[in-house]
Amino acid sequence: MTTPPIITSVFDLFKVGPGPSSSHTIGPMKAAFDFRQRLAQLPADIQQRADAIHVYLYGSLSATGKGHGTDRAVVAGLLGWQPETTNPVAMLKLLRDPEVLYSVSVGERSIDVGASQIHFERKRYDSPYANTMVLKLLSGDQVLAEEEYYSIGGGFIIRKGEPEISASAYTVPYPYRTMAELKGLLIANAISLDELLMANEMALTNRSRADVNQRIDQILDFMHKAVRRGLKQKGVLPGTIRLSRKAPILFQQAKGMSQSSDSFLIFLNAYCLAASEENAAGGIVVTAPTSGASGVIPGLTFLAKHHFHYDRATMRAGMLAAAVIGFLIKHNASISGAEMGCMGEIGSASAMGAAFLTRCAQSVSDIGPIEAAAEIGIEHHLGMTCDPIGGYVQIPCIERNAMGAVKAYNAYLLATSGAASFQKISLDAVIKVMKATGRDMSTRYKETSEAGLALSATEC
Structure with missing residues (x-):
């Protein structure tokens, strides 16, 4: 079928x-x-x-x-x-x-x-x-x-019992299921990735191009508000772990190290921790693609805006590239920690973040490096467990967002080194592996807090 x-x-x-x-x-x-x-x-x-x-x-x-x-x-x-x-x-x-x-x-x-x-x-x-x-x-x-x-x-x-929404109920100009099909459409129609994704989005939501762009800007604004709140908030997060917020400390440290090559990474870590700590505190965040991974893309987009000074049009194109990677993972595997472990959350976010950075760095959208960046991002999260201590989205979740963003940045660097065509594993292939890995993973390591780091709760 x-x-x-x-x-x-x-x-x-x-x-x-x-x-x-x-x-x-x-x-x-x-x-x-x-x-x-x-x-x-x-x-x-x-x-x-x-x-x-x-x-x-x-x-x-x-x-x-x-x-x-x-x-x-x-x-x-x-x-x-x-x-x-x-x-x-x-x-x-x-x-x-x-x-x-x-x-x-x-x-x-x-x-x-x-x-x-x-x-x-x-x-x-x-x-x-x-x-x-x-x-x-x-x-x-x-x-x-x-x-x-x-x-x-x-x-x-x-x-339960609700009929699945039939794809025939929606008419999109460029239907695809896999990255291979998407690339085929780009070639057959001589269309850019940006234009294809925008055309499908307009058809799905019945929004104008201007409305779609405005809503993407609003989503970015919600993400960056979470980062800014997190950079200011101090104290202890809710729950029995009594975990102290770190983002404001890292942010101040980064500002004091402007001449050091390490400041770039510390800024990125601070931004990711800030949004993740806001999420852990129950604040308003953006699922990217989940709340547990809501520090990766907000951190990267905040960095892109304030350090790389990308304009709004570039940021929107990057968000569309990130979205299509999320679509492919959700459609062909899962973004749920209860099904895939943390590779479904941080792994997906890292792949999406790598695609965002790669698209933003391009003058014209080129699907090859975008696919390579996303594939690298997922590949190096395969098998990652979801084992939150005490059931709180705090340890290891908050720091794991920062680590996922750093991996996304490195995946972007690897994919744009001029050797994207040398990549042996396709995005479709690694998503299949991801699905199989999630299926084989013990449920104890999938959001149940029954194994892994979750067993360290007595030490906290």
């Missing part, structure tokens, strides 16, 4: 919302909001009989959901909050007192929901995805309405 072409929008990949996790925070919030909307459409007699809402979390949503704020995200969604407009300070206050109840509207009725209605289930649940949540509207023991959702990484969700 032939797989459908890629119909993901740039703005589905780069989403704005609160940290610390796209799959554990943004996804559950969207699912709970969807459930709230469905309850509002129930017949009035069913709404009147309802007296409780219960939420059941399975897989890594259960294993590390507390550290990721999944329970708060569920309550926020049931209250009608949405990711991009959520006040992160208000969200952090949710469920701070486990005795407090929150009134959720179901038609003309209000049903109280609190910590005791959210269940972190440890038993195995028969589900096609690692991150599963079931929401139920009850009348006593009777289930009046029930929905099952899967959070599949990057804030994307699937509702």
Whole structure:
């Protein structure tokens, strides 16, 4: 069976919302909001009989959901909050007192929901995805309405029983599934990568070119606001680890070393840590492609803007190049830590960041070096585990964002050395390897905090 072409929008990949996790925070919030909307459409007699809402979390949503704020995200969604407009300070206050109840509207009725209605289930649940949540509207023991959702990484969700969106529902001028097909389209149509991606985006979103460009600028602005906030914020991150923020210290150190060759890397590290620390604190970030990896591309784009002084048009072209790499990985493997380990998050972000840098450095888009940079970026993250200590997106996640950005920069250097054509492994091939590696990896190393560095929690 032939797989459908890629119909993901740039703005589905780069989403704005609160940290610390796209799959554990943004996804559950969207699912709970969807459930709230469905309850509002129930017949009035069913709404009147309802007296409780219960939420059941399975897989890594259960294993590390507390550290990721999944329970708060569920309550926020049931209250009608949405990711991009959520006040992160208000969200952090949710469920701070486990005795407090929150009134959720179901038609003309209000049903109280609190910590005791959210269940972190440890038993195995028969589900096609690692991150599963079931929401139920009850009348006593009777289930009046029930929905099952899967959070599949990057804030994307699937509702059980919902028909998949047919690719035929979207008409894109240049349909592709793989990098090989994409390159074929570029040659056959004598079109640049920038123009192809822009044409598809305009068709998918029904936006004008100016609107697409304006929204890319807004996404970059959200990323850079997170960096700037993180460079100023000091103190300790939320949670039991009591991890101190490092970004402001590194930033000051870099400014004091302007004559040193090391200052460049310290600036980049500071920018990546700043955005990652904001994510860990529950601040507003951009999934790039996930919240757990939301320091890599913001750090690199901040560097590109303030150190390389690229103009807006160049930055937009770089973001489109980054997006197409994210599309290919998501379509042919996964960006979810629960499926791929951290190679699905930091590995994907590093490959996307390498593509961004490579495109920005070009006067005319050349797909060869962009593909080579992305391939190198993924290749050297293969097998990376997702093993957060205590379920918090802090150790090793924050420093891992900085390391992913440094690898992205080196991948860009390697790919633009004039030897991109010598690259033996294609991007399509390494994505296949990535998928197979994720499939073979023990679930203990995929966002469950059951192995690896997560076992060092007692030393923190």
